[in-house]
Amino acid sequence: MTDHPPRRSARPTFTEQEALDFHASGRPGKLEIVPTKPMATQRDLSLAYSPGVAVPVLAIAEEKSRAFDYTTRGNLVAVITNGTAILGLGNLGALAAKPVMEGKSVLFKRFADVDSIDLEIDTEDTDAFINAVRYLGPSFGGINLEDIKAPECFIIEQRLSELMDIPVFHDDQHGTAIIAAAGLLNAMHLTGRDPRTTKLVVNGAGAAGIACVELIKAMGFAPENVILCDTKGVIYRGRTEGMNQWKAAHAADTDARTLADAFRGADVVMGLSAKGAFTEEMIRSMAPNPIIFAMANPDPEVTPEEVHAIRDDAIVATGRSDYPNQVNNVLGFPYIFRGALDVRATRINMEMKIAAVEALAALAREDVPDEVAAAYQGSRPKFGREYIIPVPFDPRLIHTVPPAVARAAMETGVARRPIVDMDRYRAELSARRDPVVGALQRVFERVRRYPKRVVFAEGEEEQVIRAAVSFVNQGLGSAVLVGREELVRATAANAGIDLDGREGITIQNARFSERNPAYAQMLYNKLQRQGYLLRDCQRMVNNDRNYFAAAMVAMGDADAMVTGVTRNYATALTEVRHVIDTKPGHRVIGLSQVIARGRTVLIADTAIHEAPDAEDLADIAVEAANAARRLGFEPRVALLSFSTFGQPDGERASQMREAIRILDHRHVDFEYEGEMAADIALDPELMKQFPFSRLKGPANVLVAPGIHSAAISTKLLVQLGGSTVIGPMIVGLDRPVQIVPLGARDSEIVNMAALAAYNISG
């Protein structure tokens, strides 16, 4: 067995209420449509709509392909369903399927910058469904069919592919088959198997099962070695019960009649059926080093724990994110469509699917990049039994899979616009990845592997209780809620949260804690020369939750702390700093992570130093660069000003220049430059005017001249620029504490608790 991280918990990481709140909060649902052109003047209006819009209309009427140049068509995919097979939940209708389809559209955007809209069509009549879709071709560059039950899905996909000149791709069929086949290739490689002689069983002869069998056979498995099963058992030649033409095409010439018969001596089994369909006996009866892909969602045919309890030579994959080897469709559909759209493909053919399989399989065999490795700290995932498929947050997927798909499209004559320069295409693809994806993922993954005890200082607040429950449910660690026990329980009960018997959550009433005298003494030792009596310290620990919580962390009774919901930032910080020192050799600063379209930058100091002098600014730069490394960036630090390299001059600008000189003397180990204006720091084209600049690329850490400019600019970015801002995060304390903004919501508190547990100061 290869190294592997501690196995993750199989508990759900959210409650039902959290899932509903997630979908209801803010604008209901998960999508909105945003214009890409300004609508600021009368001229804009007359260009966007009548009369200006008539010009592209006539251009497209004359030459259809111009629609790709003048409209959204070339980057727009419709996710279409009738809701007859929603996940593994069954036929719940078109309307109930909408959350899934919206989700898919969001993933298209986030992972591969494909614009997407969901369309729910309220009919189970195959012809009516086909008719509703077939005329939509001019609107879209591709059609992703989703959660439509077999066998209708086969007819629908085939007919629409014939009728439309854009890719029509039923993801439950081909997406699943592609990811499963990639994992299978690697599992075969690890167990030294040859496709021509490997015996394979697929349980489930629906959309996903049939597509898997077809793809696997196209990849060289011998048809006589492949057995397909459904609820009636083996699909054998001559069977009449529960059959259809798609099952019949894969009917095996075999004496096996039950799933248990089929399992006997099998090398590989794939489940695309239902929870618990594989028994202990079946697993035992397989060949040595068996490969078991139990992919029913949300619960697999057999769990990895159940398999590992019976035999230790199996490679196991599931559809779930909380086990290794997740067969997750998100590894496929965003990138397959990206590649197909970029060559304006007319279809997604078998060669394109196989190219995706091979690209995914090859990626899992390569060394993982730091960005992925950081999430698995202590045990870098390495190609092996517990890592046969890339993980969804792998940043290489975007520049690996689409080029393979595009190339296959070009080679098989379905590309309407071949890509001329593949290297350039790859570079453009990397820039398409939305930086919000994965921004906190490494933090969460790391903490999940090394869970921490986090103290939530304001335990009587409802959103804090919700956050603590979510923190624990996500497997991030245990939570201590500070507050009066009856009040915490009553608030929780009012909010519909049952704290009784909930593992991982404790309540600490500061007044009754037996650790109080020790905390008060510790605080007295620190503050006795600042005018505080022991009695004052006792009162602070007894009455003030921030003192009590911080003392727990200072004395090792908890690993990290989060606070700030009920008290303004500065007050909370002052209280915390009475208890927790600055980390020796460090400087406490506030760092905000700004995630905007195309990039992530860190801005400092957004919380502590109001008017830093040159020495302070140099320290802030060093501290921010350290934290950037902890968060997974190689820092390129720009010291910002209204001026760039002395022009125009001014007092704050010369202070920034002085800070640069101090950094020069310190011989720091990161790139830095300044003073410069923010646009120069962030735009490589503008930076070209200063060829002597030492930054090798756009800055990703911005040091502002003062807290005013730092705090004002991050807030402007949120309000006007639509950016996501995490923080200010506190960096440089000796023990990890994070402070959320006053009135923060539960999700923000969880993020900050995770950042505290991660300890960005290192």
Ligand SMILES: NC(=O)C1=CN([C@@H]2O[C@H](COP(=O)(O)OP(=O)(O)OC[C@H]3O[C@@H](n4cnc5c(N)ncnc54)[C@H](OP(=O)(O)O)[C@@H]3O)[C@@H](O)[C@H]2O)C=CC1
């Ligand atoms: N990435 C992933 O992990 C994915 C997982 N899936 C999962 O695969 C499963 C099937 O999805 P899909 O193909 O879209 O659904 P379909 O409704 O199209 O097909 C379901 C098939 O499973 C068979 N089946 C159901 N229960 C059993 C059982 N206990 N034993 C044997 N066969 C059974 C049915 O048999 P019969 O024909 O006799 O009715 C049918 O052939 C779902 O659980 C779904 O969540 C799907 C897509 C992606």
Ligand SMILES: CC(=O)C(=O)O
């Ligand atoms: C993953 C998916 O698409 C399904 O279970 O239907």
Ligand SMILES: [Mg+2]
């Ligand atoms: Mg689906």
